[in-house]
Amino acid sequence: MPGFVPPRIRIPRLIAVAAVGLLLGACGSLRYYAQAVHGQGELVVHRRAISQLLRDPATDPQLAARLQQAQRARRFASQQLALPDNRSYTGYVALDRPYVVWNVFATPRYSVQAVPQCFPVSGCVAYRGWFREADAEADAARLRARGDDVWIGGVPAYSTLGWFADPILSSMLRWDDDELDGTIFHELAHQRIYVKGDTAFNESFATFVQTEGLREWRQSRGLPPPDGRARAMDEGFTRLVLDLRTRLASLYASGADAAAMEAGKQGEIAAFRVRYAQWRERDWPGDHRHDAWVAQPINNARLLPFGLYERWTPAFAVLFQRAGRHWPAFYASVRELAREPEAQREQALQALAGARQAEAPAGP
Template sequence: MKFCNILLTSFLFTGCYTLEQGVGQINLFVNQKPIDEVIQKNQEPQERLDKLKVVQPVLEYAKSEIGLTPGKSYQKYVPLKDPYVTWIVQAADKRSLNLKTWWFPIVGSQPYLGFFNKESALKEREKLLKENYDTLVGGVSAFSLLGYFPDPLYSSMLDHYTMPQFIETLIHESLHRTLYIPNYYSFNENLADFIAKKATKQYLDLHPELNQDSKKYVEEYQKNLVAQKKFQEYLVKIKIELNQFYENAKENREFKNEQIFLAEREIKFNKIAAEYKAFMNGVEIGTSYENSFQNGKINNAVILGYSIYEAKQEPLEIAFKNSGGTLKTMLKNLEVCLSSSPKDEEDLWQRVEDCQKPVSLGEHKE
């Protein structure tokens, strides 16, 4: 499950939840230090310092070559005591593949709640369990404040990634600050993923002094893409099977008994785990999909959590080709094509595929 690049918008919510998140965010801001000062003092581990030194060059590249607008973000650094900067909680219905969402001002519906404290996340999980939801809790290494406040760099962003992955994360999060479509979280994540990976390859090719093998990065990326496509096939397959199971369960009197229903559902989940490796046929080995769908660790929230990120890359590839294979043109074109609110998810993706409005690169705001 990928939690590394999720957006933390929950601090915009109202009520006690907002208060707790606001205090957490303020505590992070209080502890931030200018990156230049951290590098000069040379008191961090060398691996962290090496990544901090590439931040400014990567951001300059992202602005000039892609048209991203990171603003004043990533100028400061926050060392964390914990391995993750925050934790998220997701929930889904037990009797249908329906992911619970929460609505937030400005950004719209989001499929999770975020917490700066793991105990608070687990407390929320217990609350959702009592409300009869399936749940999922995961750590987050990076998030974006979407331009409302400057984002600092967190030590979790440095510690959980290789140098290429760190560069990719910087570009990914900067993309969220540049183009974000409220209510369409899957599109936002897929777009950021698509552009960040292509841009990282370009950046590594331009900077051999980093001693990072761009060919190896591309090989790993391509290997992951093959596994991703196969994983998507399996995801579609099991969702069709589970949807049919849940529809049939509505007519099955025996399944009105919750224990009997859940026991039968667990058999379905165990079958998903048992058949996963055979379906993937080894293409998942050495990729982020290697340990997906583990026995005893599957529920509707897990399945739908995967669905957020394993949606569509093909329409974005079409938009990229329609833009002459230039990321900066692609991004500007998408800003135009998506300037009015889509009617629904289908309309949004169709606009992406059809997006080929020629735009002068000089028109882009730097």
């Protein structure tokens, strides 16, 4: 989406989806429309075919090696994971900036619900994406001036859901091979199935395809499964953040006056930092990868991306098993679920997630 995760904060995973929605005319201002058209147009103009870059003797050998690896993963995605076979991720764009898009998230001062931004293709999402950081900062300043909590997140990659041939961007090459290859699987999954306005469904589905696809991709090359340590720590950190968000939601629903609400909000954030330090020292001594995130200012908007990318992954794992681990059958099941009205779809996902929990092996 214009997560995910730092330079992808690792938590949450900031990937932009369906910026093409901005290009179809449903934006809040002419300025926003113009920057979206210009930003996408620049990517199209500067895209170079990877096949040409690999034949060019002037191409940096390190860049060529990364692009060759990505192209092998791209072929695997279509041939083995039944993901779209098109020109996406067969081109490359060298950006003159660290991110392709900056997302602006906003909530009311005493709410954990996003101020929604709605577009014709992607539906309503929790952010607005800008191709220039200065424009994102200006939008954030406008929202702060009206009293909202605001956070800006840089985005290394995004998908136009197949409307354009999405390129590999230089911002994506800061990741290791697993992150890069997995992101290609993730974004192509969005092209396969996307439900307008249901971010948790879309991101959980694409995250499952990314995780399982990466496992199969590594297995095909005789490599062991990805190290689960970083993922386990990320999941634990996400639970801590979601707990903070739940506590804040209860506070905001309490009916307290503004002064009590503000004092309670700051108190909950301070208590979260204490719980984080205790958790890290108890479970992950010596690992400080999330310290910088915790040390920075925390507000409601900064909590928004957490939980969206994994909420329903257990449900999709059950569907995959029931499909005999056969990708086309799995996609057919997911597409049937996607056609359900939102309430029925969420009920079905809850039932599937419950089945996954019931089937999980008991702990020691």
